[in-house]
Amino acid sequence: xxxxxxxxxxxxxxxxxxxxxxxxxxxxxxxxxxxxxxxxxxxxxxxxxxxxxxxxxxxxxxxxxxxxxxxxxxxxxxxxxxxxxxxxxxxxxxxxxxxxxxxxxxxxxxxxxxxxxxxxxxxxxxxxxxxxxxxxxxxxxxxxxxxxxxxxxxx
Amino acid sequence: xxxxxxxxxxxxxxxxxxxxxxxxxxxxxxxxxxxxxxxxxxxxxxxxxxxxxxxxxxxxxxxxxxxxxxxxxxxxxxxxxxxxxxxxxxxxxxxxxxxxxxxxxxxxxxxxxxxxxxxxxxxxxxxxxxxxxxxxxxxxxxxxxxxxxxxxxxxxxxxxxxxxxxxxxxxxxxxxxxxxxxxxxxxxxxxxxxxxxxxxxxxxxxxxxxxxxxxxxxxxxxxxxxxxxxxxxxxxxxxxxxxxxxxxxxxxxxxxxxxxxxxxxxxxxxxxxxxxxxxxxxxxxxxxxxxxxxxxxxxxxxxxxxxxxxxxxxxxxxxxxxxxxxxxxxxxxxxxxxxxxxxxxxxxxxxxxxxxxxxxxxxxxxxxxxxxxxxxxxxxxxxxxxxxxxxxxxxxxxxxxxxxxxxxxxxxxxxxxxxxxxxxxxxxxxxxxxxxxxxxxxxxxxxxxxxxxxxxxxxxxxxxxxxxxxxxxxxxxxxxxxxxxxxxxxxxxxxxxxxxxxxxxxxxxxxxxxxxxxxxxxxxxxxxxxxxxxxxxxxxxxxxxxxxxxxxxxxxxxxxxxxxxxxxxxxxxxxxxxxxxxxxxxxxxxxxxxxxxxxxxxxxxxx
Numbered sequence: 001x002x003x004x005x006x007x008x009x010x011x012x013x014x015x016x017x018x019x020x021x022x023x024x025x026x027x028x029x030x031x032x033x034x035x036x037x038x039x040x041x042x043x044x045x046x047x048x049x050x051x052x053x054x055x056x057x058x059x060x061x062x063x064x065x066x067x068x069x070x071x072x073x074x075x076x077x078x079x080x081x082x083x084x085x086x087x088x089x090x091x092x093x094x095x096x097x098x099x100x101x102x103x104x105x106x107x108x109x110x111x112x113x114x115x116x117x118x119x120x121x122x123x124x125x126x127x128x129x130x131x132x133x134x135x136x137x138x139x140x141x142x143x144x145x146x147x148x149x150x151x152x153x154x155x
Numbered sequence: 156x157x158x159x160x161x162x163x164x165x166x167x168x169x170x171x172x173x174x175x176x177x178x179x180x181x182x183x184x185x186x187x188x189x190x191x192x193x194x195x196x197x198x199x200x201x202x203x204x205x206x207x208x209x210x211x212x213x214x215x216x217x218x219x220x221x222x223x224x225x226x227x228x229x230x231x232x233x234x235x236x237x238x239x240x241x242x243x244x245x246x247x248x249x250x251x252x253x254x255x256x257x258x259x260x261x262x263x264x265x266x267x268x269x270x271x272x273x274x275x276x277x278x279x280x281x282x283x284x285x286x287x288x289x290x291x292x293x294x295x296x297x298x299x300x301x302x303x304x305x306x307x308x309x310x311x312x313x314x315x316x317x318x319x320x321x322x323x324x325x326x327x328x329x330x331x332x333x334x335x336x337x338x339x340x341x342x343x344x345x346x347x348x349x350x351x352x353x354x355x356x357x358x359x360x361x362x363x364x365x366x367x368x369x370x371x372x373x374x375x376x377x378x379x380x381x382x383x384x385x386x387x388x389x390x391x392x393x394x395x396x397x398x399x400x401x402x403x404x405x406x407x408x409x410x411x412x413x414x415x416x417x418x419x420x421x422x423x424x425x426x427x428x429x430x431x432x433x434x435x436x437x438x439x440x441x442x443x444x445x446x447x448x449x450x451x452x453x454x455x456x457x458x459x460x461x462x463x464x465x466x467x468x469x470x471x472x473x474x475x476x477x478x479x480x481x482x483x484x485x486x487x488x489x490x491x492x493x494x495x496x497x498x499x500x501x502x503x504x505x506x507x508x509x510x511x512x513x514x515x516x517x518x519x520x521x522x523x524x525x526x527x528x529x530x531x532x533x534x535x536x537x538x539x540x541x542x543x544x545x546x547x548x549x550x551x552x553x554x555x556x557x558x559x560x561x562x563x564x565x566x567x568x569x570x571x572x573x574x575x576x577x578x579x580x581x582x583x584x585x586x587x588x589x590x591x592x593x594x595x596x597x598x599x600x601x602x603x604x605x606x607x608x609x610x611x612x613x614x615x616x617x618x619x620x621x622x623x624x625x626x627x628x629x630x631x632x633x634x635x636x637x638x639x640x641x642x643x644x645x646x647x648x649x650x651x652x653x654x655x656x657x658x659x660x661x662x663x664x665x666x667x668x669x670x671x672x673x674x675x676x677x678x679x680x681x682x683x684x685x686x687x688x689x690x691x692x693x694x695x696x697x698x699x700x701x702x703x704x705x706x707x708x709x710x711x712x713x714x715x716x717x718x719x720x721x722x723x724x725x726x727x728x729x730x731x732x733x734x735x736x737x738x739x740x741x742x743x744x745x746x747x748x749x750x751x752x753x754x755x756x757x758x759x760x761x762x
Contacts, residue, residue, distance in 0.1 A: 013445055014448070014453060042476050043476050044455075127453075
């Protein structure tokens, strides 16, 4: 299984991810409809992409009264079945991270579904700030960087 | 598709805001952004109108590729009649505002008339309101953006606004969006101020669609890759535009102390490498780089000032990070005024963004004031007790703030160099064209640049043509006319797409065509693209001629035409404008007075 890995140090705030996300899911370039958001702090000193982390014990899934949120066995993504969703928004309250949101145009909630296993935000990110990696080894690169330092700095 | 097909027309005198359909015939001929806004301006106002009067029209324009996944898709242009030049003004900007205007459903925002009292415009898709801005009048750009976001409880609102400089009619006031991106030149912010319009706030959720989505994504994947692999792009990402400082120093084209010299001894204290090097206290100027909307280059600099520096040691409000030095800012606060204190330059840059002023025009105006001071025309009695000597970092930062707040001698500096030099009886000290100050390239070392400066429709400007390769290969004025004309046309086309000029070079003209074809549908062969540029250029020229400009305005200051470059690779050379200009008129299909012939206009569909 794979997981999105976000390295905010590499993010330039270009918002290609937000466009790719909205285009994949809504067929329109529209950051207002993106399931991943980039947050800008202190006059642009920091830019931090954030989206659903696909909790194992997902609050949204457990809170849903109509079982509209299910687990994709292949990707582990918690997916919203729009045909079942009644737009009650309980999941948006339950999610501790704010990554499930209501869309007033459709009357349903939306959240990241990892694009069925090929997340477009990661595919388009020009700097590698968003990658899609082995879920068991999201720390691999940082661990490797630490090993390089421990070894005296030569990569 | 790709165009939203909608224009928002706001009349501040009448207090109305109405959408209207975009003229798609015009879009086919002028594409978008710069070109299309020029057409709308031409059709909507008398070029003779007072630029600061209610009859001037102020247009915010996006292009068909603005707000798409095409790289650098965050751009918009502000097109109006410029008060600094009396010519057509076309200043474009990045950041996020332009894309947001497009996402709200509009290709163009046209502002007419003048509000009876200060207002700001709030656009949320189809909900457009003209709201009172009394509380904002007299406040900075930064305060204004913050206030609007809080008032509407919406941090996602994008704001383009003016500072006190724009309110008070500083001739080179700009429109600043997203805190530190600006439609910088020709005084477009003063026009906004003259209309009593403090800011435009926009929030869009309509989005942008393209004609052939699958094909568009394929093309864009390829054009992204081209940029990813380009050495030019890599340099911009790592060093920003200030990498140019070393090039111009080595070449001898770095305008120094109001263009008396062409090389600056302090260049390596303020260049791109200096920005990355810790100072004696361990403070490093550059924090990170930052992209505008949709941009995979990210040349923007985010910097901070050493807290111990005299400019901010007692001013905590400037201890945060903000937009850092670009080449033009570094040139205009560095060599041209003789200052090499990187923290002072960075602080002056912050002040320009906070108060909404064009750093190029401010710096070059200050340089002329410094020359007037050294010549004894000005004394400390005129300059609020501050000695305006070349190299005085305190003079730079104090005068930047006084100009931004329109206090003391700042009111004189707010006139711009031309009006100020004329006021003190030394018009020859104005370094610019058509009232607008030069960017950081000396026309004696870069001859094609000199021709471009002289003929640019918005006055002296480095962004309306790209002659670097030709100029560095051949330092004479020979054969520069035709390439200059072609480059101006190509740039006018690129500006009209809604993308950034920094893609030009990595992308061939055809690469823009591929993206347009997939986004807009229809055929976009090379000839059509270049014709859009040439048509735009000639319409801008026609606007200027109708406004009263003549051949006599296509000139350079005597210093560049008569005084040889004192050092560098062009030592002993002057700018050969007299040779290049007639060749240029001929290459353009203009008569000897620089007027487009009826045949030329007819060929471009402008007859």
